Amino acid sequence: MTDILQRKEALLQSLKSISNKDERLRHIVDEGKAMPPLPENLRLDPFLVKGCISKAWLVPQIIEDKIFFMADSEAMIVKGVVALLLKVYNGSTAAEILNLSTDFLGEAGVSEHLSMNRRNGLANILIMIQHYAKSMQKA
Secondary structure, three states: OHHHHHHHHHHHHHHHOOOOOHHHHHHHHHHHHOOOOOHHOOOOOEEEOOOOOEEEEEEEEEEEOOEEEEEEEEHHHHEEEEEEHHHHOOOEEEHHHHHHOHHHHHHHOOHOOOOOOHHHHHHHHHHHHHHHHHHHHHH
């Protein structure tokens, strides 16, 4: 299994290789479509991302000291962005998550596809991921 930095670099290379903005947006949406839907019984308020204009959920799981997330959103662009984040964060330790800079999607040009409200939602998703990692470190 690759580490978080290798997954981040692979994602950045993949996204940066798509120079056409419309194609990149289509790729982001396709990533969301490929993500399995979150079971209804996990669409609970504690997992709801606060500050998103469309509903989005982020559910952590801990397996052998690694964090894995399940997620979903009512908006396809948000679901796609979350799918990209999970490609990087899933299977990481809490320390890896906390040590990774959170601005890598902006670096890859993803933020330019998001309205200000959606960027705020993305920031809140990243805050939630960091919060879960901090909670796991304390446990």
